[in-house]
Amino acid sequence: MAKNLLIVESPAKAKTIEGYLGKDFLVKSSYGHIRDLVKTDDAIDVENNFEQKYEVPSDKKAVVSELKKLAKDAETVWLASDEDREGEAISWHLYETLSLKDDKTKRIVFHEITKPAIMRAIDEPRKIDYNLVNAQQARRVLDRLVGFELSPVLWKKVKPSLSAGRVQSVAVRLIVEREREINKFAAEASYKIVAQFLTGKGKEQFKAELPQRFDQKSDAETFLRDCIQAAFAVNSLEKKPAKRSPAAPFTTSTLQQEASRKLGFSVARTMQVAQRLYEAGRITYMRTDSVNLSDTAIQEAQQEIVNAYGEKYHKLRRYKTKSAGAQEAHEAIRPTYFSQHTIEGDHAERRLYELIWKRAIASQMSEAEFEKTTAKISVSTRREELVATGEVMRFDGFLKVYMESTDEESDNTNEQSGENALLPPLEKDQSLILKAMNATERFSRPPARYTEASLVKKLEELGIGRPSTYAPTISTIQNRGYVVKEDRDGRERRYTVLQIADDKVVEEIKTEMTGAERSKMFPTDIGVLVNDFLVEHFNDIIDYHFTAKVEKEFDEIAHGGKEWTTMLKDFYGPFHQGIQDTLEHADRASHERHLGTDPATGKPVSVRVGRFGPLVQIGSADDEEKPRFASLRKGQMIETITFEEAMDLFKLPKKVGLFEDKEMTVAIGRFGPYIRHASAFYSLPKGMDPMDVTEEDAIQIIQEKRQKDKEKVIRVFEENPDAQIENGRWGPFIRFGKQNVKIPKGTDVDKITYEDVLKWAEADPKGKAKAAAKTATAKKATTKKTTKKTSTAKSKK
DNA sequence: CAGTGAGCGAGCTTCCGCTTGACTT
Numbered sequence: 083m084a085k086n087l088l089i090v091e092s093p094a095k096a097k098t099i100e101g102y103l104g105k106d107f108l109v110k111s112s113y114g115h116i117r118d119l120v121k122t123d124d125a126i127d128v129e130n131n132f133e134q135k136y137e138v139p140s141d142k143k144a145v146v147s148e149l150k151k152l153a154k155d156a157e158t159v160w161l162a163s164d165e166d167r168e169g170e171a172i173s174w175h176l177y178e179t180l181s182l183k184d185d186k187t188k189r190i191v192f193h194e195i196t197k198p199a200i201m202r203a204i205d206e207p208r209k210i211d212y213n214l215v216n217a218q219q220a221r222r223v224l225d226r227l228v229g230f231e232l233s234p235v236l237w238k239k240v241k242p243s244l245s246a247g248r249v250q251s252v253a254v255r256l257i258v259e260r261e262r263e264i265n266k267f268a269a270e271a272s273y274k275i276v277a278q279f280l281t282g283k284g285k286e287q288f289k290a291e292l293p294q295r296f297d298q299k300s301d302a303e304t305f306l307r308d309c310i311q312a313a314f315a316v317n318s319l320e321k322k323p324a325k326r327s328p329a330a331p332f333t334t335s336t337l338q339q340e341a342s343r344k345l346g347f348s349v350a351r352t353m354q355v356a357q358r359l360y361e362a363g364r365i366t367y368m369r370t371d372s373v374n375l376s377d378t379a380i381q382e383a384q385q386e387i388v389n390a391y392g393e394k395y396h397k398l399r400r401y402k403t404k405s406a407g408a409q410e411a412h413e414a415i416r417p418t419y420f421s422q423h424t425i426e427g428d429h430a431e432r433r434l435y436e437l438i439w440k441r442a443i444a445s446q447m448s449e450a451e452f453e454k455t456t457a458k459i460s461v462s463t464r465r466e467e468l469v470a471t472g473e474v475m476r477f478d479g480f481l482k483v484y485m486e487s488t489d490e491e492s493d494n495t496n497e498q499s500g501e502n503a504l505l506p507p508l509e510k511d512q513s514l515i516l517k518a519m520n521a522t523e524r525f526s527r528p529p530a531r532y533t534e535a536s537l538v539k540k541l542e543e544l545g546i547g548r549p550s551t552y553a554p555t556i557s558t559i560q561n562r563g564y565v566v567k568e569d570r571d572g573r574e575r576r577y578t579v580l581q582i583a584d585d586k587v588v589e590e591i592k593t594e595m596t597g598a599e600r601s602k603m604f605p606t607d608i609g610v611l612v613n614d615f616l617v618e619h620f621n622d623i624i625d626y627h628f629t630a631k632v633e634k635e636f637d638e639i640a641h642g643g644k645e646w647t648t649m650l651k652d653f654y655g656p657f658h659q660g661i662q663d664t665l666e667h668a669d670r671a672s673h674e675r676h677l678g679t680d681p682a683t684g685k686p687v688s689v690r691v692g693r694f695g696p697l698v699q700i701g702s703a704d705d706e707e708k709p710r711f712a713s714l715r716k717g718q719m720i721e722t723i724t725f726e727e728a729m730d731l732f733k734l735p736k737k738v739g740l741f742e743d744k745e746m747t748v749a750i751g752r753f754g755p756y757i758r759h760a761s762a763f764y765s766l767p768k769g770m771d772p773m774d775v776t777e778e779d780a781i782q783i784i785q786e787k788r789q790k791d792k793e794k795v796i797r798v799f800e801e802n803p804d805a806q807i808e809n810g811r812w813g814p815f816i817r818f819g820k821q822n823v824k825i826p827k828g829t830d831v832d833k834i835t836y837e838d839v840l841k842w843a844e845a846d847p848k849g850k851a852k853a854a855a856k857t858a859t860a861k862k863a864t865t866k867k868t869t870k871k872t873s874t875a876k877s878k879k
Numbered sequence: 880c881a882g883t884g885a886g887c888g889a890g891c892t893t894c895c896g897c898t899t900g901a902c903t904t
Binding site for chain 2: 226697
């Protein structure tokens with residue numbers, strides 16, 4: 083029996099540490115927290131100093147009983163959970179739950195998993211820090227009180243099953259408020275002047291811009307006209323060295339941002355893949371707020387950089403965390419072995435590892451050095467100067483391995499930036515030949531919508547949430563239906579371009595797409611409704627700075643300067659009063675908006691949130707005639723929909739004619755406009771207005787789709803016409819009734835027999851399960867719907 | 880991928896932070 087039992091939070095960590103400590107130590111993991119508040123409303127006794135009822139959740143029972151047994155037999159139990167508030171609480175819960183003895187228990191901490199760090203920790207054991215534990219209790223109790231008192235208010239005043247909390251509600255608020263900023267944003271147009279010059283001798287070309295812009299088209303036109311007969315010369319020439327430094331190694335939040343920008347990963351996917359890399363021993367812990375690297379890591383990175391790129395590429399750097407509320411219990415995210423530039427694994431694992439490796443290596447490399455040249459060009463007829471800039475890299479430094487990307491979209495419109503371009507050799511007073519000049523109308527841009535990752539960044543800046551909760555929070559607000567992540571089409575916008583041609587200024591109108599979004603976070607109507615309700619009645623809790631405020635108090639508790647129950651009492655009194663007042667006095671939340679009167683019937687037109695989502699209604703319930711309803715479409719919201727848009731919703735579905743004795747109907751569904759005929763759906767070609775579809779169009783679309791489907795079929799099996807080989811998006815596959823059967827790699831498609839099909843179909847449990855699930859869920863969904871229908875109806879009262 | 884759309888009912892929903900599996904969808 084081992085003399086020492088050492089308990090950490092993560093099993094992967096346990097494995098590593100066991101290797102460092104040898105036979106006398108048995109290293110086990112608690113798998114995070116082992117106890118939590120009971121899930122019922124009596125978990126906290128607010129009358130009695132916020133006394134808590136804890137329980138070991140069922141999925142932790144096995145871990146706890148194993149640890150209990152091992153602890154009983156061990157001479158010394160070492161509690162080595164993380165060095166932060168939560169970690170201290172885990173140690174305390176272990177101490178209590180395992181019934182440990184004070185003289186047999188030692189608390190140790192380390193914030194990097196290296197042998198020297200662990201040996202040092204073992205030499206310096208301490209006791210459980212009850213101030214820190216109390217700070218965690220205050221945090222836990224406050225979150226429970228807020229979540230479990232706010233949510234029921236929403237059930238009563240908005241709709242059942244909704245949720246609110248210190249973190250999620252602020253996340254939703256950020257998105258709602260950003261959407262409103264975008265809605266009220268009015269783009270301002272201005273004219274940007276860009277010129278192309280030729281040098282006199284070599285006839286080399288380069289570009290220059292006017293730094294200032296013209297608000298008025300007439301001013302831009304005048305400028306261009308003045309330039310027609312003007313002489314141009316290099317007025318001044320300046321060369322300046324410039325440097326760029328690498329970014330710090332990854333934290334959870336920065337990893338999520340870069341993986342989103344460079345690899346297109348959702349934050350959940352990034353964390354899944356990182357978890358696999360961590361478990362395989364490829365990277366250090368992936369839930370961290372620290373940018374710190376251990377001394378051994380810094381040395382290994384140095385060795386690797388010097389070996390691979392040479393001494394002058396190395397620069398030792400230590401980074402400091404900037405973000406609020408960082409607890410730094412771990413290292414930054416880095417490769418376990420810097421010598422491994424790449425790894426084995428699936429595509430996602432290899433790419434994420436590479437990103438982590440590059441970022442960590444680059445963080446220990448030299449600055450990149452540039453020479454920036456700025457040439458100012460005089461215009462004989464004007465006082466303004468045009469400016470040409472060029473940048474030459476003198477030394478690549480860290481850019482040899484890593485370039486951080488930004489959130490700025492580069493694909494936006496006709497922006498032709500002259501930055502980073504090379505300039506031909508120029509001399510002061512050299513005269514230049516104007517080759518072309520134009521003034522392009524440009525528009526100011528609204529604030530950017532959040533992506534999952536940029537929302538995480540914002541939350542981190544506000545100190546809201548922790549590395550372990552960023553991804554779950556993003557999921558929660560989507561699962562609750564408060565926000566959606568989706569693509570939205572942009573709209574066309576016209577802009578004016580003025581140009582010098584044949585000594586005249588000519589004008590041209592062009593169009594561009596603007597406002598198109600990919601994978602962005604949009605609030606839903608229910609998200610807006612809940613947010614506005616919370617802001618109205620609980621503004622102090624939903625305030626961006628609420629977390630920062632309470633964190634400060636948790637810190638005071640942790641340092642022994644404040645009693646945790648006092649802090650909670652001060653908070654809970656007014657909070658609970660607010661809950662009661664709201665329950666008693668607040669109206670049911672509704673965002674009903676009256677849009678106007680239907681000219682055809684004279685009935686009122688309004689929008690509101692219905693049981694199945696936002697809808698438009700013509701007529702009222704107490705009218706004799708039943709009101710007419712229509713659902714809002716993707717991108718439409720109660721707050722912003724216009725009367726005309728609302729009335730348009732009643733124009734579809736529209737019957738467009740007959741085909742094969744059956745009606746054809748045009749409508750708009752979740753995937754865009756389509757024609758419904760018999761029981762089949764046919765998408766409209768992109769760009770076709772569903773209102774304009776004629777009978778002939780519809781027939782043609784149906785026939786074309788049928789033809790295309792026919793072309794996809796390679797072979798139908800004689801034995802069973804429900805079995806056929808088709809060309810799919812990723813190559814040939816077998817359609818076998820409802821089941822899609824994969825063709826094994828390397829099979830000659832022409833030689834597949836019906837026996838093969840039966841065999842493969844049988845051997846593909848996933849495909850079978852999927853086919854079965856398809857029918858099962860279809861059934862379930864319908865039954866669920868009907869039960870839900872009655873249930874919500876009941877609770878309405 | 881549509882259509883639907885308040886009404887009486889019983890009892891349920893819900894927080895944030897630590898950690899991984901054991902399961903299907």
